[in-house]
Each structure stands twice: as structure tokens, then as C-alpha cells.
Amino acid sequence: MRTYAIGDIHGQLALLQAAHARIAADQAAHGPGPVVHIGDLVDRGPDSPGVIEHLMQGIARGEDWVVLKGNHDRMFAGYLRDLAWHDPRLRVDASYLHPKIGGVQTLASYGVKNAGDRPLAPVHGEAVAAVPRAHRDFLETLPTSFARGAVFYAHAGIRPGVPLERQTEDDLCWIRDGFLEDRRDHGPLIVHGHTHLAAVTHYGNRLNLDSGAAYGGPLSAVVIEGRTAFLLTDQGRQLLPVTPNAPIR
Incomplete structure (x- = not known):
């Protein structure tokens, strides 16, 4: 069972298009599979509307893409909904x-x-007028998790010890403490972003995809088969070793 995944995007449209190109090359060589975008489409980078539009158009033309909600997507949608809204996390x-x-x-x-x-107040009014309703609806309706085979995908991670079907949106979008340092097996491999590292890291029980595109780092794309993951590069697949004792952040 082959699934592709892309880390935190943060308004980096050109990097996202390049990641999709690497995935397309791998699919041509190995066969199809859905593509999971781990969230944080917006903020910090130069082209958040371009990222949203690119993803919306791809889904509309039938691409097998899953787009998850990140904490930044939630904050942006909440801000547009109500100037007084404050994310509880x-x-x-x-x-x-x-x-x-x-x-x-x-x-x-x-x-x-x-x-x-x-x-x-004037800034908020301008923002509500400037952001297309279709973009707002897209952000509001993003799912917070996706499960396929032996893998569970969520933007930030999970609350250890809580059944997957009972995870809260707050944790799926925001969790760090209590999850990152937990070395236990969670059942499926947990694939997440949210906490940026210098490079994608496979800890055995989880796989962190956030390689810091928001801060000038690369936007990483991987292919996962079972619990084995490969980083996709311009030269092809690169096996990601399991390093359970690697630094967590």
C-alpha cells in the first residue's frame, strides 16, 4: 500500500509544485497512490492564496489528494470568521x-x-473582502486526520493513550508536549509535521515531515510503503532510516 505525503507548506507554492513533480516522477516509476498534505498551507511564506488555489484545482480535476488542517489553517479561518476569535491553544x-x-x-x-x-477592525474588514469565499470554505472544511493501512496522518500528532477515533482537533492540530517525547508504539505509524527539524526524521513510532519550508528549508515529500518511508529527491528515492533516539526538536 503506497501513500505519498508532503510536509508543512506555509505559502511556498513553488516548493509545493516541485514536490508534486517529484511525486509524479515516483508514481510513473512505481505506480499510483494518494498524496496527503500534512497541513499548514498558509502563513509566513509568500503565496498562501496560490497554495490554496493549486490544491483546490487539483482536487477539482480529480487528483487523489488529501489536505489536512494545520494549526495555521485553523487560525486563519478563525480570524476571518470572527476578529474576536482566539485559538484556545x-x-x-x-x-x-x-x-x-x-x-x-x-x-x-x-x-x-x-x-x-x-x-x-479595518484590516479585518479588508481581509474578509479580499479572501475568496471558496478559499474560506476550503479551509473551514479540511479534515484533521487521515488513516490508510498501517499509517495515521495528522498535522501535529496525537495524544498518546487516547484511541485514534477519540482524538481532539486541538491535539491533532497543535500537540507537541506529551507526544514528541513518547517513544511507545502507537499502533499505526504516526505521520505528522508542525515541529520543524533540519530534515525529515523517522523515529519508528512516528515520522516528522516538517523540514522548515517556513524558514527557508526544503518542502519534503515522502512515499510510505507499510511503515517504510523514502524521501523523494530529484535523483529518486532515498530510504529514511529509523532513528528512535534522534533529537525530537
């Missing part, structure tokens, strides 16, 4: 327009300039 002194979140860059990519330096 975001620290109380931060907001979607906090410099570390990257929402200012997302709004700029939709044409809303200098969002971090102007009064909140």
Missing part, C-alpha cells in the same frame, strides 16, 4: 497578526498591506 498574549505567526504575510499575499501596523 494559542497563548493568550498572541493573536493571528502576531509577528511570529505569519498572518501578516498571508494577508499581504491577498493584497491587504501593512496589516500589523494598522487598526485591527
